[in-house]
Amino acid sequence: MKDMTTARTPVPDAARRLPEAERRLSLRERKKLKTRTAIRDATYRLIKEQGYEATTVEQIAEEAEVSPSTVFRYFPTKEDIIITDEYDVLVEDLLRSRPADEPVLESVRWAIRRSMAMQVADTPDYVHEEMKLRTGLMVSVPAVRSRAMESMSVTGRLLCRAIADRTGRAPDDLEVRVYAMGLVSALLEAVLYWAERDYRDDVLNLVDRTLSTFRDLARRPPDDGPDHGPGVPPGEAPGAPEIHGPAAPQP
């Protein structure tokens, strides 16, 4: 399949993910996986050659040797071909694997570090390539960035559940949600920063700095100024209880 004589295939399509674990799938499932990655690879290839806008779904379909309908069956939008992340489940597992009494930020740091490391270290080069292409597109193509933000908000809800588990708060608590979304947005911003500066920095370091920023957020300088500006009533905000550490389950 796929000819091999064309000499334009930068990456062996099959045997990329799940090189042996896929043996145990039914023929149907295996084929589905194959077309899925075929579509994705075709997309990356074409975009690398001609850019994002210039690449139409029709071309992608042709390059992947499927029909346009099939492309849309596998990916709801063109951007999804690029963004889709089997990444969330991974982070979720990693998060759950941490001791329940560890401060949330530390668990997150660990999980992110781990999942990043798995994508960045001891991993073949074409994965790097893909990651760079992907993040580069996030920077340059608004539609892709939007999609990334959407998917990020899914990660946010995931984080909400994790936080809820540990703190005994509800997953849809305002403070929990706000905290989770703030965090994942910050992390996305760090990745964009990374891409914008041509991947010169070490992503893991950027992630660390981002999380540190979050941790140090409230270390305000000695002059703990007035709580509210003039003209604004004291406003009895029901002070947000600690999120970081383990908290007693709500009574």
Added chain:
Amino acid sequence: MKDMTTARTPVPDAARRLPEAERRLSLRERKKLKTRTAIRDATYRLIKEQGYEATTVEQIAEEAEVSPSTVFRYFPTKEDIIITDEYDVLVEDLLRSRPADEPVLESVRWAIRRSMAMQVADTPDYVHEEMKLRTGLMVSVPAVRSRAMESMSVTGRLLCRAIADRTGRAPDDLEVRVYAMGLVSALLEAVLYWAERDYRDDVLNLVDRTLSTFRDLARRPPDDGPDHGPGVPPGEAPGAPEIHGPAAPQP
């Protein structure tokens, strides 16, 4: 004055914004403003009746009595008709009006409060209506939410500049960007929360709680656990200097 005989115009199209200040604009500018709000009003009206997806740009054009081309001349995308915010400049002004030695979070709290208050308090009811429709669409229509996130990231960059001004850091400093984006994302999440729960809460209160969450973020519980999980090297993140308070301009 509002009659118009059609009896379906819920809001007097003209004389809504800038009731007198627009007197001093040229006829052309006044007309442009008029069609702009005509398009927006038409959109709100139609969406309220038939929902977002069911409302086509063609219908909007017809309802606003302009051609489809004109609609796209005024708003690059359908979502922009809903999201467009003259809001950023307002916040920017408010931010700049604060004393330079005030902690950033307090300035932000004040600016957001103010701009929210201007949209929520002592303001006619149809503005409330619009805001609810808008935020409701953010919740229910992915495309609109995406667009909102995009525009939010613009607000983020604005915040970056403000923070940079005060702390002497660069506006594209990682810590600054990460902090700013985290904050605006959190605020957006608060608004979504507000909409999701049918506007039962007081937005200003939600905003306060959100900002408080950010301020209290690092107030970790007494047991200041180990900084890093097992298996992760200490990682010398170049500790993020204070962002909150005024800092000496970089040497």
Added chain:
DNA sequence: CCATCTTTTGAGAGTTACTCTCATTTCATG
């Protein structure tokens, strides 16, 4: 191996958001 059932695929027609171009109208200005 065949027959049947289910899932996947392809083909094609249709919708809609958006773009581009050009002629016409409408305001601005002397």
Added chain:
DNA sequence: CATGAAATGAGAGTAACTCTCAAAAGATGG
């Protein structure tokens, strides 16, 4: 009122999706 500039409308074109239906291919039981 004449001339130039800006805004508009009309229309053709593209590309991302959606829907439907019939053909192909894997699964399953005999």
